[in-house]
Amino acid sequence: MTGATPLAGRPENGPAFSSVTARLDHLDELFGDPWDDANPVGFAALLQADERAEPSPDAEKVLDTYCLNAEFVPADHGGRFHDMETFADIMRTVWRRDPCLGLGYGFSSFIAGVNVWAAGSIDQQADVAELLLSNRRVASAYHELAHGNDFSRAEFSARRSGREWVLNGRKEVITNLYRADALVLFARTDEALGSRSHSQFLVPRDALTDDRIDFLPRFPSSGMRGVNLGGAVFSDCRLPEKALLGREGSGIETALRSFQLTRLALPAMGLGIVDTGLRTALACGLDRRLYGRRVAEIPPVRSTLAGVFADLLMADAFCRVVARQLRVAPDQTPVTASAVKYLVSRLLIDAMDELRGVIGARAYLRQGPYGIFQKLARDLAPAGFGHASRAACQVTILPHLPRLARRSWFSDGPAPEALFGPSSSVPARVDFTSLLPGGTRTDNLSGTLVTLAAELAGPPGRLARRFREELAGLRRECAEMPPADLTIDASPAAYDLAARYTAVLAAAACLGTWWHARNAGVAFLAEEAWLCAALDRLAARMPGGRVLTHEERAESEQALFEQSLRRHEERRLFDLTARAIPG
Incomplete structure (x- = not known):
């Protein structure tokens, strides 16, 4: 590397785009229909590369053509990186097809590059930008x-x-x-x-x-x-x-700053795996017949499919809120980014396990129309091996809990509305210099939960109050945590407090997203069905169990199942965007 000056404009070998949607659509078009066996970068070809334990050369050429590395380079250095929400959507497009491409071709370079953008000299940043924009790689x-x-x-x-x-x-x-x-x-x-x-x-x-x-x-x-x-x-x-x-x-400090992006990115990208997993399970459930009807219409199967869809929407809401938080309130992301990595990574693995029950023995086939499922399930489990474990994320959260319990919870006001949907008031770019290694003192997400719990009625109100009660219990228990429980040697009970807190944050993110969508009149996201199903399933992971009645749960599940069928038939994503995709 030569110590070149920062690059300007767009990458020489990358296309120009008028919008984020244009970038996403172009990348999808380059990949084509993944279910087409004749497609050289379709699932059949990717499965063959997986059997050889090597990356698909044709798929890597697609990413070279698109210049995926430009998504890892800040715009100030000639790349296309502005914010983590867009970054996750772009990378999710790759992970939906092959997580090996997502990690091996690209994300490993992003992990290394974030440290350079956070702490490197002008020459070092320019050198790495030049390297990446030439379709080369950096390892961490x-x-x-x-x-x-x-x-x-x-x-x-x-x-x-x-x-x-x-x-x-x-x-x-x-x-x-x-x-x-x-x-x-x-x-x-x-x-x-x-x-x-x-x-x-x-x-x-x-x-x-x-x-x-x-x-x-x-x-x-x-x-x-x-x-x-x-x-x-x-x-x-x-x-x-x-x-x-x-x-x-300054190595540890730089790592803690960069982890706020990378811990968020991994589960946000991993949602692409569950998107394809759900699509595969729906296809299987609609193709197979049992007891005189389609498998997908059998009540327990329908409930499973709707539940995974609800979990995917909940996880996407949590990821997007924290992604915006990196621009709106970066002082809070040392905790919330770790919370996303802890909770969402577990949800994704559980979702694929549930979907395996729908597909049955076909979930283990390594070829054919459902062969991609076993590869995605295998790829998801170790997706974080190059990064922090879930336990490490809990350790990051632990020392913040007593301070938040005494000074923040039930005292801080709600988060700004810009955190829950598109807004002109959100800064255009992540400011790497604003990332802090720790010391979170504010939690406006919990403030949103407390505010909405006091205002909402019906099932959303009961669910919001359930999580407000959980926060109140956490405040009592966390305020008295002994110093020994704030380190890696903490007791199992202390680790459980951190786990429960991540669920409260996720619930607040969902409530804020739904409330914003309702005020903005956004179709589907303004409906209660997805919110109630997502929060009811989240409550089931905590002491006290679920909140909805059997009838309310059945109504929400039916609405989500019907929505998942429409998206499957119309070839739309199962995340909050519902964007149309090839196929």
């Missing part, structure tokens, strides 16, 4: 198998030697290590304990001499087979002083 080397997600204990070291850094140690399970043109390396630069013990480095691949680095064999995996996973051992590998990313000792 954080993890060491000995320490898992506890990267603060990473032993890989970087020591000063004159005007150079000397690297020693092992890094394992690095996505695209063998194909990357640069690495973002996380290394210990101080033996002392504390938050200033580690730093990050931007390392051009050509700076790593062969006699100082020993590449480990590729790591095979049962899910994400097409993702290239590797590792390496560094022995006195020398780097120039300018390779340091940000200030010395």
Whole structure:
């Protein structure tokens, strides 16, 4: 890399677009109908590539043509990245077809790049922008198998030697290590304990001499087979002083800032997996007949399909609200982004498990019209292996709970309406300098919950008050948490408090989204059916169980089932956008 000046305009090798919808439609058109067996980048071809445990070269050419990497580069540096909501929609288009493409081709570069946008020098940012806009890759080397997600204990070291850094140690399970043109390396630069013990480095691949680095064999995996996973051992590998990313000792702080984007992005993109999973299950349920009728019309099956649809809508609402929060209230996202990763990643896995029951034995077939399901289910389970675990997200939330309980809950006002739908008052771009490593003191999402619980009647009101009561219980319990329960060694009961809080935040996001849609007159989203079904299922995950009566639940499920059939027949997405797609 050369230290070039920031690029201007659009990428030279990427198309220009008039709108976000145009970008989404163009990418879908390039991929074509995934169910067409003659399509070289359809599901049949992607399944064949998965059997070979390699990425589809034809599909990667599609992403080269579209210049997907431009979605990872801020507009100030010639790319197309503005906000996380748009980013998630673009990447969801890829994940709906092949999560291996989503992670292996692109998201791994985004994980590395966010650290550069958050802490890099002007020259480093320009270098990475130039690299990505040339359809090349950057790999993120954080993890060491000995320490898992506890990267603060990473032993890989970087020591000063004159005007150079000397690297020693092992890094394992690095996505695209063998194909990357640069690495973002996380290394210990101080033996002392504390938050200033580690730093990050931007390392051009050509700076790593062969006699100082020993590449480990590729790591095979049962899910994400097409993702290239590797590792390496560094022995006195020398780097120039300018390779340091940000200030010395700021590695953990930079990681905590960048995690607010990446922890949100993974489950938001993963919704594409469940979208295709639900479409596959509906197709199977409509094609098969049992007891003289279509399987999809059997009451328990219909209930399952409607329930997964409700969970998908709830998860999308939560993801979109926190994505807007990154621009509207970034001081709150250290907690809410971790809450999304914790709750939504579990919901997605549970959804695919439920859908497997609809498809039955066909869910394990590796070819044919339903063969894509088993691949998506396998790919979803390890989708976060290159990132923070759900337990790590709970650990991030824990130290904030006593402070929020004493100073915020039932005291803060509601979130601005711009958080729940399109609004001209939302800043156009994510400001990387506004991201904080921690210290959340405000929770306006819970303020929205408290406000609406006092105003709503009928089933929405009962559901809102159920979650308001949960928040009240959390306030009592969290205010008295002992210091020992604010760390990774916390008790199981403390971890459960963090889990319950994520459900309260998700409920608030759904209520705010529905309320905004009702005021704006947005079809379907203004209806009570999806809100009631989503919150009733969410309440079932907490102590106290569900809220709706049997009749109310049946009515909501029937409305959602009919809506899912319409979207399936009209080839529309099952998320909040209901956008038309090829097929």
